[in-house]
Amino acid sequence: MTTVTTEPIPGQKPGTSGLRKKTHVFMQRHYLENFVQAIFDAIGGAGGKTFVVGGDGRYFNDRACQVILRMAAANGAAKCFVGQGGILSTPAASHLIRRNGTDGGIILSASHNPGGPDEDFGIKFNTPNGGPAPESVTSKMHAAANEMREYRILEDHDVDLSRAGPAQVGDMAVEVVDPVADYADLMETLFDFDAIRAMISGGFRIRFDAMCAVTGPYAVEILENRLGAPGGTVVNRQPLPDFGGMHPDPNPVWAKMLMDEMWGANAPDFGAASDGDGDRNMILGRETYVSPSDSLAVIAANAHLAPGYAAGLKGVARSMPTSGAVDRVAQAKGLECFETPTGWKFFGNLMDAGRVSLCGEESFGTGSDHVREKDGLWAVLMWLNILAARGQGVAEVLASHFAQYGRNYYSRHDFEGLEVEKAEAMLGKLAAKLEDLPGKEFEGLEVTTADIFAYTDPVDGSVAEGQGFRIIFLDGSRIVMRLSGTGTSGATLRLYLERYMPGPDGLDRDPQDALGPVIRAADEIAGIAAHLDRTTPDVVT
Numbered sequence: 001m002t003t004v005t006t007e008p009i010p011g012q013k014p015g016t017s018g019l020r021k022k023t024h025v026f027m028q029r030h031y032l033e034n035f036v037q038a039i040f041d042a043i044g045g046a047g048g049k050t051f052v053v054g055g056d057g058r059y060f061n062d063r064a065c066q067v068i069l070r071m072a073a074a075n076g077a078a079k080c081f082v083g084q085g086g087i088l089s090t091p092a093a094s095h096l097i098r099r100n101g102t103d104g105g106i107i108l109s110a111s112h113n114p115g116g117p118d119e120d121f122g123i124k125f126n127t128p129n130g131g132p133a134p135e136s137v138t139s140k141m142h143a144a145a146n147e148m149r150e151y152r153i154l155e156d157h158d159v160d161l162s163r164a165g166p167a168q169v170g171d172m173a174v175e176v177v178d179p180v181a182d183y184a185d186l187m188e189t190l191f192d193f194d195a196i197r198a199m200i201s202g203g204f205r206i207r208f209d210a211m212c213a214v215t216g217p218y219a220v221e222i223l224e225n226r227l228g229a230p231g232g233t234v235v236n237r238q239p240l241p242d243f244g245g246m247h248p249d250p251n252p253v254w255a256k257m258l259m260d261e262m263w264g265a266n267a268p269d270f271g272a273a274s275d276g277d278g279d280r281n282m283i284l285g286r287e288t289y290v291s292p293s294d295s296l297a298v299i300a301a302n303a304h305l306a307p308g309y310a311a312g313l314k315g316v317a318r319s320m321p322t323s324g325a326v327d328r329v330a331q332a333k334g335l336e337c338f339e340t341p342t343g344w345k346f347f348g349n350l351m352d353a354g355r356v357s358l359c360g361e362e363s364f365g366t367g368s369d370h371v372r373e374k375d376g377l378w379a380v381l382m383w384l385n386i387l388a389a390r391g392q393g394v395a396e397v398l399a400s401h402f403a404q405y406g407r408n409y410y411s412r413h414d415f416e417g418l419e420v421e422k423a424e425a426m427l428g429k430l431a432a433k434l435e436d437l438p439g440k441e442f443e444g445l446e447v448t449t450a451d452i453f454a455y456t457d458p459v460d461g462s463v464a465e466g467q468g469f470r471i472i473f474l475d476g477s478r479i480v481m482r483l484s485g486t487g488t489s490g491a492t493l494r495l496y497l498e499r500y501m502p503g504p505d506g507l508d509r510d511p512q513d514a515l516g517p518v519i520r521a522a523d524e525i526a527g528i529a530a531h532l533d534r535t536t537p538d539v540v541t
């Protein structure tokens with residue numbers, strides 16, 4: 001065992017979902033080691049504890065796993081479960097933490113950010129409930145990193161992660177586990193695999209784009225091997241360290257190949273994609289895009305059709321920028337509905353307390369209390385289960401949902417690669433004029449509320465402030481603005497736009513068109529074009 005003298009490295013502050021930096025930053029001397037030691041220090045040491053370790057397979061994943069194992073051993077950990085090849089999707093890691101009753105897990109991923117030596121890497125700690133560490137814990141990590149003077153590491157050979165089975169690092173036991181099996185078994189307990197299998201054998205065609213990221217092996221096992229979809233249903237199925245040069249973010253911009261397929265001749269009935277670490281999902285039908293906020297609402301309305309949710313949902317939660325479509329379902333069904341800040345870590349307490357069983361974010365994140373992370377394949381299987389049970393296609397399900405509940409037109413506009421000072425200056429000015437906005441009219445819309453979202457956790461009373469600007473209009477339309485907390489360079493402004501139409505008319509408009517007045521009002525109020533020199537967003541979802 002070696003104790004290595006080190007110094008604090010500035011900037012080791014976890015964001016929306018762990019610490020994310022350029023890969024070369026993580027590969028700097030002591031960088032990874034300092035942060036891993038900070039994780040152990042923040043949780044009161046690793047002595048005698050058990051952890052899950054794995055990541056999405058991106059460049060440096062394999063090296064980082066070996067370092068973490070040797071540091072866990074040197075810090076006195078009793079045992080680590082590691083995914084074979086160092087691979088674990090984020091939801092599968094969450095499941096393993098819970099199933100094995102471990103003291104938490106270390107997940108290596110920068111999620112939907114590209115991977116490779118010149119791209120992004122990330123690390124996060126999940127607590128024993130399987131969920132991302134809450135701010136009370138991440139702030140301790142940051143504090144520990146800021147005072148880092150030495151870390152402990154074992155000098156030893158690499159563990160052979162290529163084969164499942166027991167291994168050893170110093171005195172610490174290691175169990176190399178099949179990354180897919182337990183997760184796939186869990187899915188079989190939640191969904192009606194027989195009904196989905198019958199739908200597929202009846203000719204229902206699926207295309208799942210794994211984007212050369214971690215979900216490939218999971219989707220092949222579940223969709224092809226267990227549900228009988230033909231070989232080739234899963235494309236880009238081989239996880240690659242650089243994701244084959246793809247940007248593994250399942251949205252209409254980055255999953256363009258899949259979009260083209262779904263809008264092409266001979267399109268399949270159902271299309272889906274997931275992100276780098278497998279916690280996001282995009283759902284498509286033939287020539288049909290399901291906005292993630294609508295997906296959450298449709299799932300809330302139909303979850304009882306899946307065996308794991310037959311008894312009904314306990315309650316639902318959505319992040320603040322996510323549209324209010326799910327609120328309408330919750331109201332109709334008499335369910336409690338919570339509005340939390342952005343980031344899955346805010347759902348954990350609500351799920352642990354049994355207040356909610358379904359959660360979602362507009363950023364292609366949906367999941368339930370079967371784990372404590374959002375879960376891409378879970379959402380895909382939930383949709384397949386719903387379609388099989390209703391005997392309808394994606395477009396029909398959506399149309400009938402809108403007919404019943406009305407439609408929350410929704411879009412997110414991302415302005416990327418901004419100078420941090422400019423973006424902050426713009427929001428600073430907006431903050432200064434918030435209190436003058438109520439009562440004023442923009443594009444014929446009257447402002448009723450303008451504030452900065454703060455959240456008090458109903459379970460532990462913890463408070464999260466500064467969680468995004470909200471401008472709400474008399475007709476329920478909404479503008480939300482915040483800066484991304486997952487980027488690794490510059491600033492990204494996220495502008496979230498929402499407008500409700502009750503129907504029966506006007507339910508099948510183009511969202512950008514329907515949102516026109518709200519989009520123009522946002523620019524008028526915040527001065528986006530003037531401050532940022534940008535008239536069009538980089539990514540529209």
Ligand code: VG1
Pocket residue numbers: 016017110111112113275279280319342343344361362363365483484485486487494
């Ligand atoms: C983004 C999304 C947020 C999500 C987070 C992590 O954060 O907006 O909803 O929880 O990514 O998702 P931000 O701060 O960049 O807006 V993942 O799949 O990157 O773990």
Ligand code: CO
Pocket residue numbers: 111112275276277278279280
């Ligand atoms: Co992700």
